Amino acid sequence: MTNFRQQLKGRFAVLGIIVLLVLGGLAARLWSMQVLTGSTFAAAAEDNSTRQITLPAARGRILDAKGRPLVTNRPVMAVTAIPAVSEDATLVTRLSGVIDVPIAEIQKRLSSYKEQRLAPRVLRVDVPMQTVAYIVEHAADFSGVAVEESAVREYPNKSLAAHVLGYTGEISEEQLKVEQDAAAASGTVEVGSHLGDIVGKSGIEVFYDKALKGEPGFRRFQVNNQGHVTKAVAEGAPRAGKDIELTIDKDVQAVAEKALSDALAEAHRQNFKKARAGAAVVIDVNTGAIVAMASAPTYDPGLFLGGIKEADWKRLTDKSSEYPLNNRAVMAAYPAASSFKAVTAMAALQNRIAGPNSSFTCSGYWTGMGKPYKRCWLHSGHGTLNLIQGIVQSCDSVFYEIGKRFFEAKGEPFQAFCRSLGLGAKTGIDLPGEVSGRIPDAAWKKAYNVNYPEYQTWLGGDTVNMAIGQGDLLVTPLQLASAYATLANGGKVMKPYVLKAILGADGKPVLETSATVSRDATLSPANVAALRGALVGVTTRGTGAGAFRGFPITVAGKTGTAQVKGKDDFALFACYAPASKPRYAVVVIIEQGGHGGSVAGPATRQILSKLFKVRYRAIHTTDVSR
Numbered sequence: 224m225t226n227f228r229q230q231l232k233g234r235f236a237v238l239g240i241i242v243l244l245v246l247g248g249l250a251a252r253l254w255s256m257q258v259l260t261g262s263t264f265a266a267a268a269e270d271n272s273t274r275q276i277t278l279p280a281a282r283g284r285i286l287d288a289k290g291r292p293l294v295t296n297r298p299v300m301a302v303t304a305i306p307a308v309s310e311d312a313t314l315v316t317r318l319s320g321v322i323d324v325p326i327a328e329i330q331k332r333l334s335s336y337k338e339q340r341l342a343p344r345v346l347r348v349d350v351p352m353q354t355v356a357y358i359v360e361h362a363a364d365f366s367g368v369a370v371e372e373s374a375v376r377e378y379p380n381k382s383l384a385a386h387v388l389g390y391t392g393e394i395s396e397e398q399l400k401v402e403q404d405a406a407a408a409s410g411t412v413e414v415g416s417h418l419g420d421i422v423g424k425s426g427i428e429v430f431y432d433k434a435l436k437g438e439p440g441f442r443r444f445q446v447n448n449q450g451h452v453t454k455a456v457a458e459g460a461p462r463a464g465k466d467i468e469l470t471i472d473k474d475v476q477a478v479a480e481k482a483l484s485d486a487l488a489e490a491h492r493q494n495f496k497k498a499r500a501g502a503a504v505v506i507d508v509n510t511g512a513i514v515a516m517a518s519a520p521t522y523d524p525g526l527f528l529g530g531i532k533e534a535d536w537k538r539l540t541d542k543s544s545e546y547p548l549n550n551r552a553v554m555a556a557y558p559a560a561s562s563f564k565a566v567t568a569m570a571a572l573q574n575r576i577a578g579p580n581s582s583f584t585c586s587g588y589w590t591g592m593g594k595p596y597k598r599c600w601l602h603s604g605h606g607t608l609n610l611i612q613g614i615v616q617s618c619d620s621v622f623y624e625i626g627k628r629f630f631e632a633k634g635e636p637f638q639a640f641c642r643s644l645g646l647g648a649k650t651g652i653d654l655p656g657e658v659s660g661r662i663p664d665a666a667w668k669k670a671y672n673v674n675y676p677e678y679q680t681w682l683g684g685d686t687v688n689m690a691i692g693q694g695d696l697l698v699t700p701l702q703l704a705s706a707y708a709t710l711a712n713g714g715k716v717m718k719p720y721v722l723k724a725i726l727g728a729d730g731k732p733v734l735e736t737s738a739t740v741s742r743d744a745t746l747s748p749a750n751v752a753a754l755r756g757a758l759v760g761v762t763t764r765g766t767g768a769g770a771f772r773g774f775p776i777t778v779a780g781k782t783g784t785a786q787v788k789g790k791d792d793f794a795l796f797a798c799y800a801p802a803s804k805p806r807y808a809v810v811v812i813i814e815q816g817g818h819g820g821s822v823a824g825p826a827t828r829q830i831l832s833k834l835f836k837v838r839y840r841a842i843h844t845t846d847v848s849r
Contacts (some may be wrong), residue, residue, distance in 0.1 A: 280437030283464035324404035354410035386550035389426020417654035437464030470512035486826035511717030556697035562783030563692030585620035614757035615765035626690030663695035696838035711805035768823030768843030782819035796823035
């Protein structure tokens with residue numbers, strides 16, 4: 224029989240074993256933490272005691288084709304404050320009075336989640352020097368507030384080429400997510416942008432943002448256990464973005480914008496009071512380079528510096544303002560009206576639907592598809608004429624008949640030819656927001672009217688309307704200019720572009736854009752020559768003669784007056800010049816501007832005068848054909 228001492232001895236042995244096991248486990252864990260994963264915990268500890276913010280890089284400049292600045296950077300003074308300032312109501316009130324920013328706006332920016340947690344919030348940029356001096360002299364009263372040198376975009380030519388250049392602003396969550404998704408898809412761990420970064424938002428600024436924004440630097444801080452900064456421990460300088468050179472010619476661009484303004488004024492003079500918008504495009508027919516691209520109304524990109532005011536944003540996006548942020552040259556699609564007859568005529572020639580001397584009769588109305596009949600713009604009729612004369616006089620009856628013949632042909636050859644010129648699809652220009660326009664056909668009409676079976680059948684009238692540039696046909700000004708460039712150069716559809724080169728630090732190109740043929744329409748030289756002769760006839764003895772009377776350069780062009788339901792007619796003119804050796808194609812459209820010959824034609828002459836260094840004088844003509 225065991226006594227009590229012997230019983231305790233066994234229990235102490237068990238307890239000793241347990242203690243040894245616990246101590247052994249702790250020792251093993253300690254060894255693992257210090258030896259196996261010591262570096263990991265050390266890095267975590269370091270991360271808990273340091274914080275890092277990014278330092279923005281200066282954006283690259285944007286230059287015109289001759290190296291002249293369109294967008295630069297301007298050094299300014301900016302007032303910043305750390306987020307903790309928001310907790311001091313007295314300081315915020317004092318600061319509001321000094322920098323002239325509402326208290327609510329200051330609090331909103333201080334509490335913004337768009338910046339990194341420790342990064343100072345920018346409260347105002349481009350601060351007057353007297354304000355800077357006051358804050359510096361009274362630094363003790365502005366704890367947590369600083370004045371820092373910054374850089375903002377400078378527009379030496381004000382609103383010139385605003386739609387091509389675009390504007391900048393804080394990166395949105397949507398933009399950041401797109402960049403994050405792209406990085407993840409490519410297997411890249413590091414994302415180049417952060418909330419609060421200034422990035423391109425439209426135009427060239429966003430399309431070439433990666434080249435323009437450069438590489439940000441960093442500043443690393445040591446912080447205490449409460450997260451307050453104790454000292455800076457490291458810094459890496461940012462690397463400025465690359466300059467880029469465009470194909471835009473600053474001087475031609477200025478004249479194109481002036482021509483739009485003058486055309487709107489002329490439309491008003493002719494009692495088309497609703498004319499408030501339009502677009503103009505100048506393209507090199509042999510390369511696709513955009514020499515000028517204008518859109519009206521326009522806007523001042525400087526409004527977006529430091530964040531656009533709510534009132535300004537509302538004005539720019541309100542319907543009554545005609546949406547000045549929209550680049551109508553690529554973002555708006557219009558009926559081409561009679562300017563499209565050049566395309567229809569070439570389609571007829573290429574498909575042998577008609578020849579240059581094919582005979583047509585115009586009595587002022589056309590009954591080729593029965594009643595109700597369709598009227599020619601000249602109600603008294605043009606009489607007997609051939610295809611070339613039909614183009615010169617813009618006779619609707621001629622093109623109604625061609626439309627009928629295309630409808631009766633098999634396989635929709637008219638639509639196929641239009642698409643061979645790049646119509647009905649995006650051109651692929653290096654600008655955001657481009658729309659595709661529309662070349663309607665039987666499949667499109669059926670899908671468009673999916674809920675209305677009675678309207679799904681493609682009819683002869685659909686092709687007839689399309690032949691005169693009306694009906695469901697839609698083109699952008701850029702597409703129409705590109706089509707005329709193709710008719711001019713013999714059939715090569717050149718891909719339009721606005722980037723000439725990206726420049727390195729030494730000012731030499733590191734990337735240059737080369738001319739690219741998107742497709743080849745393979746036009747017959749005889750047909751090209753026949754159409755050229757007809758289009759020259761338009762500007763010398765036809766519907767565009769008034770606008771080009773006395774002009775020393777021979778122009779091959781076509782007027783257009785588009786009918787738009789519920790609105791006044793839209794005025795168009797499309798051309799290329801010189802006719803014998805084409806260099807440029809030009810398109811002008813004035814929304815609700817009336818007649819192509821009397822409104823858009825003179826504006827086109829104004830642009831061509833600059834291109835060919837011809838002295839320009841204002842032209843007033845009464846050409847009213849469609």
